[in-house]
Amino acid sequence: MEATSTRANPLVDPGLTIWNQDVAIYLFLGGIVAGVMILSGAMRLWYKQEEPSLALRLLPWGNLALISIGMFCLFLDLENRFNSWRFYLVFKAYSPMSWGAWVLLLVYPVSAHMAWAETPAHWRETVLRKVPLLRPWGEWSVRARRNFAALSIVSGSVLGIYTGILLGAMPSRPFWNSSLLGPLFLVSGVSTGAAFMLLFRLNQGERRFLGFLDFLLILAELGIIALWIIGMAAGGEASLQALKLIFGGPYTAAFWSLVIALGLVTPAIAEFIEYKHRAIPGRGAALLVLGGGFALRWIMVYAGQHSGWASEASAGLF
Amino acid sequence: MNTRSYWNPYLAGVLLGLALLAAFVVAGQGLGASAFPKRVIAGACDVFSPEWTAGSAAFGKYVGSGNPLANWLVVEVIGVLIGGFLGAVSAGRLKGEVVRSSNVTQGRRLFFALLGGVIMGFAASLGRGCTSGQALSGGASLAGGSWAFMMMVFAGGYAVAWFVRKQWI
């Protein structure tokens, strides 16, 4: 934790992979959670075409489970496992790691309130009858459900941006050193969140809404990726070296085939066809979006650690 | 969305042949499918037990030189997934189901699917290729052994067809 993540530190110099697949899984799950939080909040506030399906009402519970798995992954990655509570002793305004700890502290209770407030009324009633002690809180959080929906959108956005900034926190990695990484991970997170929601038994209107929304989000994501690449191409020598990782370097085939073609362009075409023919979006495109979202984070984590300012030192790697 | 009917088989065949020709003239090799399972399994074994995989007669050659998945045929199968998916979506055929005759239960159909899959995985390893890599690509490049392979595929199919007819007709 004491390691300064700037260039002079040998710990973060190239050739030394310190983050592994656990971080990729954590970023992936975090993105989905952020997406589901934003979308379920937004649908509570603004989607009024029909009675929400049972699946949509129960999804915030799934969210709680997902973020717990994600936390477990990050916990596995921390070296000093039993010191992680120290995150909460201090708040450093400029440290994304510290930010993350506090974001998670916000996400948990908001998700829990959302989950409770969205649970169908007769189930809530069953629980409250068995545990009457919870009744004041239980009724209050249902009354305030619109406020919690708004809070869910806000904290979901913070979480989504945070997953990108977590990588950007290492200026020593030119591949990650872009202000676009936050928006990219946010948009990608909402897109994978929509795809995740599409896996469940939503009703037709909800499916159409999420399917078309996902199409628009993928277009936005492709745009951000284009800007990110242009930004790196316009950068210095180190950025150009980093860019070569996906232009001829060892991650070229994986990035263009898994992330761009299979994970973004193909589901976008499928969702557009479904929209144009007024078909009900199925789970196929959703699975591809989820696969592509995971591949994006996996490649980001590994390729980022492949890149460094000291490009000569890393030349031997690719 | 209405389901489109299938293409004229001769038209589909010409397009398939042009893809195969493109593989020959661009990549200098034909198309394939069973390289994907072989290399994925080899890569997975390499993660769990590198020594066993490197010493394995079947997998050693895949893990010897770098990432077993950085291979033309592996990326080609990713392309097949993309093309097949877009074909199914645009024809309105993307539908979760188990394809079977009405004379057979779903469980029985899936059991036979698994059994046939195991036999094919074994056969594609033994024969150094499957219908795509041997019969189609080897057939088009006029490889002698591949024509023998192709004839035997039809022979094997017709030999057993009568015994499993309930599944299909």
Place this chain on the structure above:
Amino acid sequence: MDLTFPWLPRGFFGEQGGLLTALLIGAVFGFALERAGFGNGRKLAAQFYLYDMTVFKVMFTAIVTAMVGLYALSGVGLVQLDLVWINPTYLAPQLLGGFLLGVGFIVSGLCPGTAFVSLVSGKLDALVVLVGVFLGVLLFAFGLDGLPALEALYTSGSGEVLTLPGLLGISGSWLAAGVALMALGAFIGAEKVEERMAARLKKNGADLDGSRVTDSRGKYWAMGSLLALSLLAATAAPMLEQENPRQLVASGVRPLPLAERIIAHEPALRILDLREAGTDLRIPGLGKASPTSPPADLLPGQHVVLIAEGDLDAKDLAGWPQGPEYEVLEGGAQAWKEQVLTPLEAEVYNQEALDRAKVQNEICAWFNGTESKAVSAPPPPVIQPAVGSRKKPKGGC
């Protein structure tokens, strides 16, 4: 740089860029398979009950199309067939493997390639088939290590590339034309058989997959044009051969540009002296060869520069392998000695000539090892191939 196919074995696009060509070609392959109906296990299985022979029609049309294309292009010299990977022959394992694959095909209804297409059309049975294929691959790997009999079977056979044109002693294009003609006849027969079988099975109350496309004119168009193309290539190839007998030597190179390439350490550059005697060229790493017996280690992708006494006649090189790019030193050893190894004196009043002389004299000095050693006296160029020699055992299917 000429654009003769195949591109990837000749080093175009690089390794990772080459992988991406697979994405597009695979996508067309998958799209065509889906549109042919190969994502549907019942339609594939129908082939073996003879009431819908789409598998046979599509597969043979594809085989003939690619075959005619490949052998026609190689016949007119656009494809270097020796750089195309052709399945080696291991007869016994291929016969048994083929038979078992056919058994697995009819039991599962899909083959490995079509199972991928069926999977992305949402078919659950395809997922189970693929799980089986993965298990089967693992099973074989265990068997190959544990059972000596299986290993003996798997490795039996020569592993030589035996093509039917080679075995039958006729040109590929003629053979392809014959296959196209036979395919047309087989298609006409197949259409008759499937009409009859469909009627018979229906009478017996069978549950048939009714997706057969009955339009039958396509076969005349497809096979007719392929037959014409193949015949055209078969007759054109010998004429082209006569006109320029094996275009082995692509170009000539003049002495000074060659000298600059040597000094610049161009990779994959290989220079061979074809004269019977003489060691007076002062080229580092110069090899010796005779026009009638080429060195055995010539590799595709190498740039081989040949030096004779004077100009070289390309016809002398009949026995040299295709693959490397050959260049001939214009004017031969004589010109090399005059233009590179001899210092030049220029008229003092012409600045341009002075500059040229200066450059030439520096080059001259580099080869003669006299002056300006400090500026440019690196070790002799390392000759290495641009593309590695091709490994024979490629990943199977």
